[in-house]
Amino acid sequence: MDKYVIKGGSPLVGEVEIGGAKNAALAILTAALMTDEPVRVENIPDVSDINVLLEAIAVIGAQVDRIDRHAVVIDGKTIGSVSVDYEFIKKIRASYYLLGALLGKYKHAEVPLPGGCNIGSRPIDQHLKGFRALGATVNIRHGVIVASAENLHGAHIFLDMVSVGATINIMMAAALAHGNTIIENAAREPHVVDIANFLNSMGANIKGAGTDVIRIRGVEKLHKTTYAIVPDMIEAGTFMFAAAATCGDVLIKNVIPKHLEAMTAKLTEIGCEVQEFDDALRVIAKSRLGRTHVKTLPYPGFPTDMQPQISVALCLANGTSIVTESIFENRFKYCDELARMGALIKVEGNTAIIDGVDGFTGARVSAPDLRAGAALVIAGLAAEGITVVDDIIYILRGYEDFDQKLRGLGAEIERVEDERGIQKFRLRVG
Numbered sequence: 432m433d434k435y436v437i438k439g440g441s442p443l444v445g446e447v448e449i450g451g452a453k454n455a456a457l458a459i460l461t462a463a464l465m466t467d468e469p470v471r472v473e474n475i476p477d478v479s480d481i482n483v484l485l486e487a488i489a490v491i492g493a494q495v496d497r498i499d500r501h502a503v504v505i506d507g508k509t510i511g512s513v514s515v516d517y518e519f520i521k522k523i524r525a526s527y528y529l530l531g532a533l534l535g536k537y538k539h540a541e542v543p544l545p546g547g548c549n550i551g552s553r554p555i556d557q558h559l560k561g562f563r564a565l566g567a568t569v570n571i572r573h574g575v576i577v578a579s580a581e582n583l584h585g586a587h588i589f590l591d592m593v594s595v596g597a598t599i600n601i602m603m604a605a606a607l608a609h610g611n612t613i614i615e616n617a618a619r620e621p622h623v624v625d626i627a628n629f630l631n632s633m634g635a636n637i638k639g640a641g642t643d644v645i646r647i648r649g650v651e652k653l654h655k656t657t658y659a660i661v662p663d664m665i666e667a668g669t670f671m672f673a674a675a676a677t678c679g680d681v682l683i684k685n686v687i688p689k690h691l692e693a694m695t696a697k698l699t700e701i702g703c704e705v706q707e708f709d710d711a712l713r714v715i716a717k718s719r720l721g722r723t724h725v726k727t728l729p730y731p732g733f734p735t736d737m738q739p740q741i742s743v744a745l746c747l748a749n750g751t752s753i754v755t756e757s758i759f760e761n762r763f764k765y766c767d768e769l770a771r772m773g774a775l776i777k778v779e780g781n782t783a784i785i786d787g788v789d790g791f792t793g794a795r796v797s798a799p800d801l802r803a804g805a806a807l808v809i810a811g812l813a814a815e816g817i818t819v820v821d822d823i824i825y826i827l828r829g830y831e832d833f834d835q836k837l838r839g840l841g842a843e844i845e846r847v848e849d850e851r852g853i854q855k856f857r858l859r860v861g
């Protein structure tokens with residue numbers, strides 16, 4: 432299993448380019464199936480979650496023509512099966528989007544119930560509630576969700592909690608239903624807006640995305656389009672907090688500053704200077720970071736996908752900080768790994784109490800999930816000495832060329848396959 436090996440202690444300095452948003456691309460590439468015409472999607476991130484989804488889309492019979500790392504043409508006219516019961520598709524949770532897309536287009540879909548993952552149980556009851564409201568019967572048979580409908584009709588749907596996935600999945604199915612659908616308590620994330628814009632570019636009629644009430648007027652069919660994915664606010668945020676934790680000076684390019692306001696506000700609060708440009712942000716951390724309290728919330732609140740990254744920065748701050756995770760029930764597993772590097776964190780339920788320390792020391796740690804894995808890399812970059820991050824397969828799910836981009840900022844980091852690679856790195860960096 433590949434690992435990152437890092438020699439920490441140098442500030443990140445320079446420029447980094449942000450790629451397309453993984454969580455927007457997963458939904459958009461699935462929605463591309465909803466027409467029988469070719470759809471070109473650009474600025475997709477070259478990460479394993481995307482590549483697994485494209486494999487699944489090809490397996491059910493769609494034409495998938497990968498133009499290059501960041502562009503693909505999908506044509507759904509040759510889809511032969513609405514049953515996606517393949518083991519490998521369980522690797523990615525976002526496979527549940529196939530339900531909304533195939534149910535919307537074919538009025539039938541069979542998709543494995545996504546397993547939980549390392550950050551919580553992650554049920555999809557709200558998705559299924561939405562499909563039923565649109566007129567589908569939904570059953571779970573042998574671990575597979577079977578959804579079908581004579582016809583889908585508009586409905587007024589109240590989500591019991593803000594759910595990105597449910598908002599997107601219901602929006603997809605409703606796009607081709609007869610009549611009008613209203614989704615109340617909808618998620619407002621930028622990638623919800625991106626999928627709505629994408630569907631509208633295919634001829635859908637969706638209004639209100641980005642607010643908590645989304646109105647969808649069903650249309651007969653969708654047509655071809657060319658669309659570029661929005662920049663990844665979580666990849667951008669990860670580099671913002673990497674700059675802060677290493678006392679660096681980083682220009683983060685190809686971003687939408689508006690999407691990053693919650694992160695910018697917190698960085699400013701803890702003493703960083705953040706300069707905003709049209710499509711870039713510069714984060715400068717000249718002195719030791721200050722403490723703060725932060726609670727993760729649905730957008731536009733502080734994102735749960737940035738919780739591990741801000742926690743790492745606060746471990747090095749002057750004073751005691753409190754981080755509250757309000758979205759997922761098990762998203763502090765990385766704290767035990769950080770303790771091995773010298774962090775002083777006490778986790779009580781969904782709250783972490785962090786006493787700032789003067790510095791981390793390098794250690795061997797293991798990535799428990801995607802965002803926590805990225806946060807452990809940040810800790811290694813800030814640590815004195817060598818850090819090895821095992822199980823980086825999680826990180827590769829959502830970060831394209833992560834080590835290359837960090838090396839471009841002056842980091843001493845390498846991706847190695849085995850212990851020999853670690854030894855070679857140690858000999859090289861001394």
Ligand code: EPZ
Pocket residue numbers: 454455457524525551552553554555556557558559592593594595596597618735736758759760801802829
């Ligand atoms: C999306 O997950 C993202 N994944 C997650 O990013 C992100 O953390 C999350 O949104 C919140 O922003 C993708 O987009 C592929 P939710 P999703 O439905 O849609 C509960 C990453 O690192 N819930 O907004 O699954 C759920 O358990 C990943 O890129 C229900 O109870 O998240 C959670 O507590 C990690 N029933 C809360 O709602 C449901 O039917 C929010 O979940 C749906 C959700």
